[in-house]
Amino acid sequence: MIKGQITGVGVGPGDPDLITLKAMKAIQKADIIAYPAPDNGVSFARQIIEKNIPLHSGQSEYKITIPMRIERFPAQEIYDQAANDLAAQMEEGKNIVVLCEGDPFFYGSFMYLHERLYKKFRSTIIPGVSSVMALASVTQSPLCERNELLTIIPGPLDEDLMTAQLQEEKTAYVIMKVGRHIEKIKRCLIATNRLDKAIYVERASLPNQKILPLSAVDEGNAPYFSIIQVRI
Amino acid sequence: MIKGQITGVGVGPGDPDLITLKAMKAIQKADIIAYPAPDNGVSFARQIIEKNIPLHSGQSEYKITIPMRIERFPAQEIYDQAANDLAAQMEEGKNIVVLCEGDPFFYGSFMYLHERLYKKFRSTIIPGVSSVMALASVTQSPLCERNELLTIIPGPLDEDLMTAQLQEEKTAYVIMKVGRHIEKIKRCLIATNRLDKAIYVERASLPNQKILPLSAVDEGNAPYFSIIQVRI
Numbered sequence: 001m002i003k004g005q006i007t008g009v010g011v012g013p014g015d016p017d018l019i020t021l022k023a024m025k026a027i028q029k030a031d032i033i034a035y036p037a038p039d040n041g042v043s044f045a046r047q048i049i050e051k052n053i054p055l056h057s058g059q060s061e062y063k064i065t066i067p068m069r070i071e072r073f074p075a076q077e078i079y080d081q082a083a084n085d086l087a088a089q090m091e092e093g094k095n096i097v098v099l100c101e102g103d104p105f106f107y108g109s110f111m112y113l114h115e116r117l118y119k120k121f122r123s124t125i126i127p128g129v130s131s132v133m134a135l136a137s138v139t140q141s142p143l144c145e146r147n148e149l150l151t152i153i154p155g156p157l158d159e160d161l162m163t164a165q166l167q168e169e170k171t172a173y174v175i176m177k178v179g180r181h182i183e184k185i186k187r188c189l190i191a192t193n194r195l196d197k198a199i200y201v202e203r204a205s206l207p208n209q210k211i212l213p214l215s216a217v218d219e220g221n222a223p224y225f226s227i228i229q230v231r232i
Numbered sequence: 233m234i235k236g237q238i239t240g241v242g243v244g245p246g247d248p249d250l251i252t253l254k255a256m257k258a259i260q261k262a263d264i265i266a267y268p269a270p271d272n273g274v275s276f277a278r279q280i281i282e283k284n285i286p287l288h289s290g291q292s293e294y295k296i297t298i299p300m301r302i303e304r305f306p307a308q309e310i311y312d313q314a315a316n317d318l319a320a321q322m323e324e325g326k327n328i329v330v331l332c333e334g335d336p337f338f339y340g341s342f343m344y345l346h347e348r349l350y351k352k353f354r355s356t357i358i359p360g361v362s363s364v365m366a367l368a369s370v371t372q373s374p375l376c377e378r379n380e381l382l383t384i385i386p387g388p389l390d391e392d393l394m395t396a397q398l399q400e401e402k403t404a405y406v407i408m409k410v411g412r413h414i415e416k417i418k419r420c421l422i423a424t425n426r427l428d429k430a431i432y433v434e435r436a437s438l439p440n441q442k443i444l445p446l447s448a449v450d451e452g453n454a455p456y457f458s459i460i461q462v463r464i
Contacts (some may be wrong), residue, residue, distance in 0.1 A: 010365070017254035019283065020361060022247065052253065103361075105368035106375045106382075118372070125372065125380075127365035127437075129252060129335075133342070136337035137357035140350070149397065150338075150384040157379055161402070165381065170393070181464045 004090035005118055008110035010103040010128015014044075014052040018129045020061055026126055027053050034082070035099040036109055044225075045099035062086065062096075066109075070217035077111070083213050090121050094195065103128040105153070124144035132174050134204040135227050138211055141199065144172045147230055155181040159188060160162070166192040166230070175229035177198040180220045186214065194230055202226045236322035238349055240342035242335040242360015246276075247437035248283040258287050259329050261267040264321055266314070267331040268341055277331035279373045293319065294328075298341075308344070314328070315348035322353050327369075339386070339408065349395055364406050366436040367459050370443055371429065376404045380449040380464055387413040391420060398424040398462070405462035414454045419447065426462055436456045 007026050012018035024175055027033060033055060037043035043063065055061070064082045067075075086096055104125050106112040132152065136143045144150040148152050149171040153162060155178045166173065175185055178200075189195040198214035214228055220229055239258050244250035259265060264407055265287060277297065287293070294317035296314045297308075336342040336357050346355050364384065368375045376382040381403040385394060387410045398405065398420055407417055410432075421427040430446035434455055446460055 010361075012252065013359070015254065016358065018252050020244065020250050021250050021256070024253070025249065058262045085403035103365040103368075105373070106365060108374070109376060111374045111377060115373070123372075125369035127245070127250065127361050127369040129242075129359050129361055130365060132333040133338060133362060136335075137359040140346070140355075140357065141337070142340070142343045144384065145339060145343060147386045149386070149389070151403075152376065152382040152384075154381070157381070168326055171383075213254065225281035 002093055003052060003121055004092070004094040004096060005122035005124070006086060006090065006096045006098065006102060006113065007124050007126060008100050008104035008108070008114060009097045011045050011048045011099050011101065012129040013102055013131040013134035013205045014203060016048055018134065018205055019049065019052060020126065020128065024053055027099070028134050029095065030059065030097040031094040032062050032086070032096045033059055033099065034064060034086060036064045036066050038068045040068055041097070045101045047155070048101070049099060064088050079112040079116060083113055086113065087117060087120065098195045099178055100128065103130045105222055106130050131225070131227055132178075135174065135201050135229050136199060138204045138209060139199045139229055141229065141231055143174065148172055150174065152176060155179060155185060159184050162188045163191050166194055170232065172232050175228040175230070178222045178226040179224040179227055181222050182217065183189065183220060185228060189230065190216065197231045199229045200226065201229065234325055234355055236324070236326040236328060236439045237354035238318060238322065238328045238330065239334035239355070239356050239358060240332050240340070241329045241358045242347060243277050243280045243331050244361040245334055245363040245366035245437045246280060246435060247262050247392050248280055248436055250366065251284060252358070252360065254361065255358050256285055260325065262291065262329040263326040264318070264328045265294050265331065266296060266318060266328055268298050270300045271297050271345070272300055274332075275406065279333065280333070280340050281331060289455045290424045311344040311348060315345055318345065319349060319352065321443065332360065347375050363436055363459055364459070367406065367433050367461050370433060370436045370441060371431045371461055373463055375406065375461070375462065380404055382406065384408060387411060387417060394420045398426055402464065404464050407460040407462065409456060410454045410458040410460055411456040412453050414449065415452060417460060421446065421462065430461045432458065433461065433463045
């Protein structure tokens with residue numbers, strides 16, 4: 001029997017129409033649609049495909065439940081279990097897609113499945129529109145131009161390291177996974193005289209998106225998926 | 233009369249199926265399809281949409297001709313002229329899309345039109361799959377994970393600055409616009425002990441893509457659109 005394969009599919013930043021043709025075709029052809037979901041809510045990746053890709057009766061779903069308290073670095077046992085379950089399906093010849101918010105290999109969790117499965121099964125990636133690109137499209141401000149550098153900083157980074165990073169004059173920045181780190185990030189931007197160049201965006205590309213100068217944001221806690229753009 | 237509008241549309245890294253639904257719809261609805269093209273060859277962005285989006289008789293094309301010798305930083309007069317031409321069309325109520333390789337606001341030239349037109353006309357951006365994401369999908373190696381940083385470096389950057397940049401231990405890198413800078417880039421990676429972590433990719437996502445360890449590349453000149461991924 002021919003073994004099945006697994007594909008990490010980028011479904012884009014949120015707007016259902018920011019999915020690629022390639023992703024749509026792969027999802028429509030798959031036997032199993034897998035996706036991460038928090039234990040206390042719905043899966044964002046699954047929601048994104050709802051409008052444009054109705055699943056058909058020959059398809060089944062597989063939820064990778066991620067306990068919220070460890071959402072940032074999920075316990076490896078969760079991926080051991082998921083990889084085992086999906087491997088068993090592939091042994092039966094089933095083809096699997098794993099829905100990934102944004103792009104699968106840009107801070108994505110698909111890598112945890114890929115690294116467990118690629119030696120035994122065909123594992124491929126369909127790149128997607130990242131929230132970084134969605135960010136610039138809604139702020140209407142280029143991420144970087146000409147010979148500028150662009151550094152992506154994860155919000156949880158240590159305060160001293162983040163401040164040191166933000167010193168580079170020729171570098172533009174995007175700070176991801178802002179969430180509860182927003183006050184620390186503000187301090188780092190103030191320390192490096194960049195607060196006035198920082199734009200805060202929540203849910204870029206969705207109808208309820210929010211765009212504000214970071215200096216005007218007074219919440220102590222931002223949603224996990226909020227992003228900050230810092231221009232040169 | 234209602235004025236027309238202009239939209240910078242990301243058409244993705246090369247694979248025609250890596251275009252988004254949103255981009256397709258915008259292109260299909262536009263009156264004028266504009267795109268940059270070198271004076272000595274065909275437009276890559278125009279080629280990307282060829283397969284999936286046949287233009288119809290009500291649509292016209294507008295080529296922004298970029299002399300090759302100045303492709304990297306085109307003379308501003310070229311965009312003055314293009315902005316004037318497109319503004320005249322928008323005054324007549326025509327809607328325009330500008331095709332952009334990858335993403336419009338990530339080292340894209342759409343910004344030169346946007347900055348000239350957005351005060352008078354509605355100018356919007358449809359984000360696209362960047363060649364950076366395509367790169368990781370073909371090397372099958374994540375761009376960054378967990379709390380890693382990712383810095384995008386333009387190939388033309390000065391050698392000392394590039395070497396200094398590559399020192400950061402917690403940072404992964406992507407080096408864009410490699411072209412004739414490949415030997416300099418190799419020297420910088422050797423100086424920072426990172427050559428063995430560097431993967432060279434040409435034409436990611438196209439049938440003629442090429443993936444090699446950078447250490448195995450012995451060309452003195454790479455194509456302009458080649459990219460290097462440097463993992464931590």
